[in-house]
Amino acid sequence: MLEKLDLTGKRGLITGAGSGIGRAIALRLAEEGMKLALVGRSADKLVRTAALTGRPLDMLVLPVDLTQPRGIDDIMRILEGHFKGLDVLVNNAGMALNRPFEETSEEDYDRIMNLNARVPFVLCKRTLKLLRQSECPTIINIGSVVAHDGYARQAAYAASKHALLGMTKALAKEVYGEGIRVHMISPGGVYTDMIAIARPDLSPEGMIQPEEVAELAAYLATHRGGAVIDEIRLHRAAKEPFI
Ligand SMILES: NC(=O)c1ccc[n+]([C@@H]2O[C@H](COP(=O)([O-])OP(=O)(O)OC[C@H]3O[C@@H](n4cnc5c(N)ncnc54)[C@H](OP(=O)(O)O)[C@@H]3O)[C@@H](O)[C@H]2O)c1
Known part of the structure; x- marks a missing residue:
């Protein structure tokens, strides 16, 4: 039996919430009545997202x-001190690189692997103790169709999203028994x-519109059944390689 959860007053953290998919997810989860911590580098973009929710006072x-290691320490301090917990973690911040393989530097590779794969790993690891205390603990990682495919000129990006998918699947199994649901949404x-x-x-x-991804994120956060939903893939009908 699928249980529908009421997220009113529940606490969420969304990375990359100042634009695109992250902003759309923030607006959609705010509609569910959640209080949200909005993370990104640009304060202006995050303030705009908070304003667009219509409930800026419930947005951090x-x-x-x-x-930057200090960045994640700061987030943890706020979650523990101000939110006193966490119910939904959305690892959405990411970067793409469309560059021939031989022109992709080792620094490019490290930068992309760090933001797209290592940061979600660290955030999952550091927030698990808070999620364990939640009544509806959910992690949603934003992947890509490139987690399965390998498009030319996207070796570093594809590697990072393959890594994120592997971690998501393993963690989903490891914490399922504790009631923590871990999902990946992989759009084209x-x-x-x-x-x-x-x-x-x-x-x-x-x-695909960012709102379509946000609707799936809201579904995953608000519905709970027996099945493990490790990944939802959204394909676009056209055949061109994407990111
Ligand atoms: N668009 C697509 O076609 C597509 C397809 C498949 C998957 N995705 C994935 O969807 C996710 C969101 O992408 P998007 O398309 O919505 O692009 P976007 O609008 O460029 O969003 C990326 C967000 O990440 C934030 N960010 C980047 N570097 C950061 C850092 N070091 N620290 C904190 N925040 C950082 C950016 O904000 P600041 O610049 O202010 O930091 C920005 O808000 C990514 O993981 C991407 O790989 C996108």
């Missing part, structure tokens, strides 16, 4: 660079700043 704006081309920068050659027409 945390301008933090997740690739979504119309956001990221795709406009990485693939300026593509037309926005027919792309």
